[in-house]
Each structure stands twice: as C-alpha cells, then as structure tokens.
Amino acid sequence: MKEINPFQALDKIPYPLVIITAGDPEKPGRRGGMTAAWFTRVSWDPPLVAVSVAPSRYTYELIKEYKAFAVHVVSKDMEKLAIGVFGSKSGRNMDKFKAINMEPLKAKAVLAPIIPNAPVILECKVIAEYSTGDHVIFIGEVVAAYTGSTANPMAWLGNKGIEVK
Numbered sequence: 001m002k003e004i005n006p007f008q009a010l011d012k013i014p015y016p017l018v019i020i021t022a023g024d025p026e027k028p029g030r031r032g033g034m035t036a037a038w039f040t041r042v043s044w045d046p047p048l049v050a051v052s053v054a055p056s057r058y059t060y061e062l063i064k065e066y067k068a069f070a071v072h073v074v075s076k077d078m079e080k081l082a083i084g085v086f087g088s089k090s091g092r093n094m095d096k097f098k099a100i101n102m103e104p105l106k107a108k109a110v111l112a113p114i115i116p117n118a119p120v121i122l123e124c125k126v127i128a129e130y131s132t133g134d135h136v137i138f139i140g141e142v143v144a145a146y147t148g149s150t151a152n153p154m155a156w157l158g159n160k161g162i163e164v165k
C-alpha cells in the first residue's frame with residue numbers, strides 16, 4: 001500500500017457527470033445551469049438526491065431563489081456542452097441556453113429549465129441545504145423523472161469523461 005494525498009485519492013474515484021439546471025425556463029438571464037460531478041442519491045424512499053454546489057456559481061443563486069433544480073445525466077453527444085458552456089462559463093454574464101441556441105422545455109412539477117435529450121432527467125424540489133467546507137449541499141426530492149434518449153451515461157474520472165457501457 002502506498003500513501004497518496006487525499007486530493008489525488010478523490011480524483012481516482014469515478015463520479016456521475018450531470019448538468020444541473022435551475023431558474024425560470026421562460027426568462028433568459030433568470031435561468032441557467034452548470035455541470036456537476038458531485039451528485040449522488042441519498043435516500044431510497046422518498047427518493048432524494050444531493051448535489052454539492054459552490055456558492056460562487058450562478059446556478060447556486062438560482063437554486064436558492066427557485067428552491068428547485070433539474071438533473072440531466074450527460075451522454076457522449078452532450079459531453080462538449082457539459083465541459084464547454086455548462087462547465088466553464090458563468091451564467092451571470094450570459095444566457096447559456098441562448099448561447100447554445102436551445103430553448104429549454106418547462107419542467108412539469110417544479111419551475112426549472114429542461115434539456116430534453118438527456119438519458120435521464122430528474123425534476124427536484126429542494127427540501128434541505130447544508131453548508132459544508134467550500135460547497136453547499138442541496139438535497140432534492142425527485143418529484144418527476146424522464147428519459148430523453150437511450151444513450152449511455154457518462155462518468156467523470158480525474159479530468160476526463162468516460163462513457164459507462
């Protein structure tokens with residue numbers, strides 16, 4: 001066994017690759033989204049998920065205000081979008097949906113924008129939040145779910161996406 005530092009160790013674990021969206025789907029500038037790898041399921045019944053969001057993200061502000069978010073599992077054909085626009089630009093200065101020329105759908109059970117072609121889409125109502133370290137964990141109850149494609153999901157390992165087959 002060889003000791004490695006905790007940061008290196010945590011980079012060797014695969015995490016799911018998702019895009020979290022929030023805000024009013026019909027209001028450019030008041031809607032947005034970000035790529036996240038720190039996402040997990042946390043309760044079986046009720047079905048709860050958690051996402052860890054840095055308070056500096058514009059998406060953080062939108063989740064706080066609208067008390068809801070949508071989760072989109074990323075597939076290979078969405079990877080560029082996830083790493084590029086959603087994972088590297090701030091929605092504070094731009095409407096990401098306009099930038100990619102996509103009009104998001106309206107979530108049905110919460111107020112949130114939906115990217116329709118993701119393999120798994122979850123509509124989540126925020127039921128709790130915890131500030132921890134340099135991030136805030138939002139716990140969301142999954143109140144509706146959809147599948148928008150049969151493509152394989154992707155995971156994030158180290159600094160790259162891998163297709164899970």
Ligand SMILES: Cc1cc2nc3c(=O)[nH]c(=O)nc-3n(C[C@H](O)[C@H](O)[C@H](O)COP(=O)(O)O)c2cc1C
Binds near residue numbers: 059091
């Ligand atoms: C693969 C990947 C995973 C990421 N995971 C997270 C995450 O779990 N939590 C987080 O706060 N930011 C994460 N980020 C960073 C945000 O996606 C990025 O800062 C984004 O531009 C924030 O956009 P916003 O300011 O419009 O919310 C990740 C970025 C990438 C590329």
